[in-house]
Amino acid sequence: MIDYLxxxxxxxxxxxxxxxxxxLGLSIGVAAIVSVQILGYAMxxxxxxxxxxxxxxxxxxxxxxxxxxxxxxxxxxxxLAAVRNTVPGVREVYxxxxxxxxxxxxxxxxxxxxxxxxxxxxxxxxxxxxxxxTRTDLQERARIAILSHNAEKRLNPNGAExxxxxxxxxxxxxxxxxxxxxxxxxxxxxxxxFTPDVAIPYTTAVRQYMQGAKYYGAAVLVHHVAELNxxxxxxxxxxxxxxxxxxxxxxxxxxxxxxxxxxVFGVLSVVVSLIGGISLLVAGxxxxxxLLVSIAERTREIGIRKAIGAKRSQIMLQFLIEAALLxxxxxxxxxxxxxxxxxxxxxxxxxxxxxxxxxxPWLGALELAVIFATIVTLAFGTYPxxxxxxxxxIEALRYE
Amino acid sequence: MNNPSNxxxxxxxxxxxxxxxxxxxxxxxxxxxxxxxxxFTVERGEYIAIMGPSGSGKSxxxxxxxxxxxVTGGTYVLDGIDVANLDDNQLAEIRLRKIGFVFQGxxxxxxxxxxxxxxxxxxxxxxxxxxxxRKALAAxxxxxxxxxxxxxxxxxxxxxxxxxxxxxxxxNDPTVLLADEPTGNLDSKTSEDVLALxxxxxxxxRTIVMVTHDAEVARHAGRIVRVRDGLLVEEALHA
Numbered sequence: 001m002i003d004y005l006x007x008x009x010x011x012x013x014x015x016x017x018x019x020x021x022x023x024l025g026l027s028i029g030v031a032a033i034v035s036v037q038i039l040g041y042a043m044x045x046x047x048x049x050x051x052x053x054x055x056x057x058x059x060x061x062x063x064x065x066x067x068x069x070x071x072x073x074x075x076x077x078x079x080l081a082a083v084r085n086t087v088p089g090v091r092e093v094y095x096x097x098x099x100x101x102x103x104x105x106x107x108x109x110x111x112x113x114x115x116x117x118x119x120x121x122x123x124x125x126x127x128x129x130x131x132x133x134t135r136t137d138l139q140e141r142a143r144i145a146i147l148s149h150n151a152e153k154r155l156n157p158n159g160a161e162x163x164x165x166x167x168x169x170x171x172x173x174x175x176x177x178x179x180x181x182x183x184x185x186x187x188x189x190x191x192x193x194f195t196p197d198v199a200i201p202y203t204t205a206v207r208q209y210m211q212g213a214k215y216y217g218a219a220v221l222v223h224h225v226a227e228l229n230x231x232x233x234x235x236x237x238x239x240x241x242x243x244x245x246x247x248x249x250x251x252x253x254x255x256x257x258x259x260x261x262x263x264v265f266g267v268l269s270v271v272v273s274l275i276g277g278i279s280l281l282v283a284g285x286x287x288x289x290x291l292l293v294s295i296a297e298r299t300r301e302i303g304i305r306k307a308i309g310a311k312r313s314q315i316m317l318q319f320l321i322e323a324a325l326l327x328x329x330x331x332x333x334x335x336x337x338x339x340x341x342x343x344x345x346x347x348x349x350x351x352x353x354x355x356x357x358x359x360x361p362w363l364g365a366l367e368l369a370v371i372f373a374t375i376v377t378l379a380f381g382t383y384p385x386x387x388x389x390x391x392x393x394i395e396a397l398r399y400e
Numbered sequence: 401m402n403n404p405s406n407x408x409x410x411x412x413x414x415x416x417x418x419x420x421x422x423x424x425x426x427x428x429x430x431x432x433x434x435x436x437x438x439x440f441t442v443e444r445g446e447y448i449a450i451m452g453p454s455g456s457g458k459s460x461x462x463x464x465x466x467x468x469x470x471v472t473g474g475t476y477v478l479d480g481i482d483v484a485n486l487d488d489n490q491l492a493e494i495r496l497r498k499i500g501f502v503f504q505g506x507x508x509x510x511x512x513x514x515x516x517x518x519x520x521x522x523x524x525x526x527x528x529x530x531x532x533x534r535k536a537l538a539a540x541x542x543x544x545x546x547x548x549x550x551x552x553x554x555x556x557x558x559x560x561x562x563x564x565x566x567x568x569x570x571x572n573d574p575t576v577l578l579a580d581e582p583t584g585n586l587d588s589k590t591s592e593d594v595l596a597l598x599x600x601x602x603x604x605x606r607t608i609v610m611v612t613h614d615a616e617v618a619r620h621a622g623r624i625v626r627v628r629d630g631l632l633v634e635e636a637l638h639a
Contacts, residue, residue: 010511010512011511014511304508304509307495307507308496308520308521308524309492309493309495309525310524311492311524312489312492314524393468394468394469
């Protein structure tokens, strides 16, 4: 076996440029597929990474914005209480509230987004300083706030101690208890989640801003993941019944988000994989061509070997090993090129989109390369090897 | 004497036993008879020359003896084995074990040195690497080429290349050394060397079949078989 290998290596080395071109062709095809696989992996990792911010026990519900009854569909405190009290599996309902306004700290006046936060789970960005709201804060409708990274930078450009200071929004004053870290900047992150610049407890928001008003969004938390879909259906059914049936609502949960994102990347990776597959096919044909040329050039040599007593299987093995060397060389090179390319695109672009760093699955890429090499060897090496093994020794010896 | 089974005594079979051998080539619908009924026997240890002008069927006969081709009719028993109806793989095995080819154009593998060339039949016979090397070196020593073992064919003279080829033919200890115009590409001095080597191998008990058109060369053999128009025309016994 080693003798066959050394022999094939010698032949390939003797025809260096030809060998290199064959390997290059294959490696481009493999590189395309490997890089797409890595990107697909990074994408799905990024998507699920971003979606981890959204609790899988939570769904968002809002009136369908396309309907003419949008205002009617707005949810009252009582509607939300009914959801909390009657829909099976529901643990808590958090009304969502956002309002643009001027926020003041000392002499600084900045236009910011004020919003409410139900519980720690809905504040997905980690704290840079201070603390989250506690259960007691929610019960007492505390006048406290957590500032986003952006709000803190703009309100407090000098970097002075801001925890414990008070910010004013309209008629209300809030004591700052926490500051968030700079959020992962990415399309997916902002799509999945929205954090207000100034977050106050939702109970406080209800007291101060929402007396008698309607909510156009709520987050519903269930006890168990298994109850989520049922709770979504039941919540919509309940709300429709309470509004007389002529309204519509839409819910949004983590699974839906994953599906929406996944379908986009799925199409993309199918297209690039197709391109990679075609280049793999072309490269395989190239390898076959090179083997056929090599066999034609070595017809006399094959004749000598057969005259000496080489069996068909021994000649065939020789050329299959040559094909395998080309295929594995090309595939491994392609794996390295594709892996590096994938890692670079991942680091340079996908992280910007997702805000999540996914490590490159080198082992998986290697596995893929080995599989491709084996397929190429068998698919494009068998015919030339068979042809070589079937040469008539008398004619082959006469060949000049 | 010609019948190995007389007296009920088990005897060594002849090296080569051809009976009424015919060979017909098909060129499209045309049938071209190359051999039209050839019978002859080569005993073990014999040194014979097959002669004949080109087109006589000489090469066809050599291909048949060398198991590179199959007879159309008749029987061919090589070293007691009926090889007339073997398949390609079985013929390859016979060539590997029973036949040692020596060609006019030497036919060494160009990229590999003399030692590797001589190793080749051992390699196909599945001999382990260390033993291959030992046997190949012994064969090279037998033809007086041990100091050229690591030279490539391009670094050897014609005579040296032919001696390496003879070493390769001998290395599996074949029944028959089959030489096709072995001196055809050599000058007269080198030809003499190669023929002297054949004579020495014959003395040591090797069976040699040499195909040639050169009467001077054929004279070295113990017996000459002449082929003309696909038939043996004369079997001249030689001193």
